[in-house]
Amino acid sequence: MQSNVNVLSIAFFFVFMGLTLFITYWAAKRTSTTEHFFAAGGQITAWQNGWALAGDFLSAAALLGIAGIITSNGFDGMIYSIGWLVGWPIILFLIVEPLRNVGKFTFADLVAYRLGQRSVRSAAAIGTLAVILFYLIAQMVATGSLIKLLFGVPYAWSVLLVGSVMLIYVLFGGMLATTWVQVVKAVLLLVGGSILALLVLMQFEMNPIKLFATAAEKFGDKVLQPGSRVVSGQWDAISLGLGLMFGTAAMPHVLMRVYTVKNVKQARLSILYATGLIGFFHLMVFIIGFGAMVIVGPQAVAKAGGGGNMAAPLLAQAVGGSAFFGFICAVAFATMLAVVAGLTLSGVATLCHDVWTNVIRHGKAEEAEQLRVARVATIVIAVLAVMLGILFEGQNVAFMAGLAFSIACAANFPSLVLAIIWRRFTTPAAVASILVGTLSSLVMILLSPTVQVDVLGKALPSIAEAWWFVPLKNPAIICMPLSFAVAIGVSLLTTEKDADRTFDEMQNRILFGPLARGNST
Amino acid sequence: METTGKINMDLQLALDAPTSATDRMTALVRSRLAVALLLSAVMATIYFGFMALFAFDKPFLGTILMPGLSLCILLGPAVIVSSFVLCLIYVIWANAVFDNSIEQLRR
Secondary structure, three states: OOOOOOHHHHHHHHHHHHHHHHHHHHHHOOOOOHHHHHHHHHOEOHHHHHHHHHHHHOOHHHHHHHHHHHHHHHHHHHHHHHHHHHHHHHHHHHHHHHHHHHOOOOOHHHHOOOOOHHHHHHHHHHHHHHHHHHHHHHHHHHHHHHHHHHHOOOHHHHHHHHHHHHHHHHHHHHHHHHHHHHHHHHHHHHHHHHHHHHHHHHOOOOOHHHHHHHHHHHHOHHHHOOOOOOOOOHHHHHHHHHHHHHHHOOOHHHHHHHHHEOOHHHHHHHHHHHHHHHHHHHHHHHHHHHHHHHHHOHHHHHHOOHHHOOHHHHHHHHHHHHHHHHHHHHHHHHHHHHHHHHHHHHHHHHHHHHHHHHHHOOOOOOHHHHHHHHHHHHHHHHHHHHHHHHHOOOOOHHHHHHHHHHHHHHHOHHHHHHHHHOOOOOHHHHHHHHHHHHHHHHHHHHOOHHHHHHHOOOOHHHHHOOOOOOOOOOOHHHHHHHHHHHHHHHHHHOOOHHHHHHHHHHHHHHHHOOOOOOOOO | OHHHHHHHHHHHHHHOOOOOHHHHHHHHHHHHHHHHHHHHHHHHHHHHHHHHHHHHOHHHHOOEEEOOEEHHHHHHHHHHHHHHHHHHHHHHHHHHHHHHHHHHHHO
16 A cells, blocks of 8 residues: 555545534533533433444444454454443443442442542542553554554654544543544444445345355355454453453443433433444444455455554445545544543543542542643643553554453452442452452463563463463453452451441432432331 | 342332332332343343353354354344343333332332
């Protein structure tokens, strides 16, 4: 690919930038309190929020990464699509109502409700920030390499560009601007993805099975069968599944969106819409991946660079010409911006609301001060994201994201669930469980082939015998049960009268919301 | 089915006038938790059933049913569709049954 600089894609890109910056300008005038900055004043409708959730969650990995994996490996790419969806019902069933009715801006609001505010929030902040930074790295790396391919801009400048634009959205427009950027992006992504899938299917009599059959004729039945190149190892597959399912259910930037709607009914509905939109999109990506395999070919995709990430754009070029290529590239760019903005905002909420307001200032900080801290935190996270994005150039996107999910499921999910359903849960248990979940995930990733072989470039046989070597690429299967065990063990060893006493009060609040009457009979 | 009966019983208890508000609330909390855990268990069973086949019985999951269709290509999308259907069931239950009970209790 020499002449990637496509006038139309640059035009689409500027139209999108113009529109989103206008939205930010409009939103900035309406963002004067923390309630607006972090939760858009609770004024988003369920339908808008459903689209925004889809826009928040469907990352570059979902379109470019998975399509690329399917193009080169066939069915196996779908393991990621499925895993990223099955966590949504868990959020809906177990988490939405308690979170919406008890919390304010972050998931730590719910975990810390009955427990020691400062210690639980400090621990939760560590878990949350670890998740967000890992996921931000994945997004930044994808963004940098794609823009480099599209516009010929050097990698570091691409990362810097995305970091700066995202900074403008979040810094000035807060949650309101971020929400609308996500809605616009989700509409573009779903429309673009559907048209692409439709154009592919038109070549196969609108019958996906014809498409799969052609793929099998060209490349053998193995593309329709599960293989072991994408996920190697039996327990690694189960571990990946755990990480994707329960990690999704504990992703801070997703959980944060339950606060942007008016009430719990709207929150519930928005999760339902999001699940439908995301599920539909993943089915489209499946068609797109196989379409790229048959129409473009795995070799051409591999030759285009970017670790297979160019499958979807190249397919767009092949079936829809250069105008459509430009459109899909611009959509991919919008996708990255929206996800990065959402992640940053949830990181800012943690730093400002949990760390500054509740830990450092004991819950007594002026509105103006909180907003100032939020804006400083936005700049800090944006700078960090750009620096780490440049540092981690060349890593596989879908795979890096998988690691973020493993940490989310081990560090956040156990304490979240136990805080909701278990009366005996105590402060030391919550802190221990979050810290053990985070640390064990990080250590296991550090000692796994992911870092040792892929990042540090050591030969697998030379370290496979070492006593510290961890053969799992995805640590969830060890770290999540460990975190649960620590939480339960420490709870049983400690007692906390206040936490016990306020359990009924919290249950009452879960049912009736914050403004309900007390539990008087 | 036994669980469904139990949930309905709890709900009935929650709505019965003579019991105290606290009892009705406890019953309501319990019925919501039962539905939530039941549906979560169904989702986890479907997903980890699929992942267990993927991990431990690849040849079975790779069974070619007809040209262009293998078992995994049928089951994969089925898992995706089933997660949406489970969400739909919960939202219908929550909006129709659960929210009404809360409204009654709130009064």
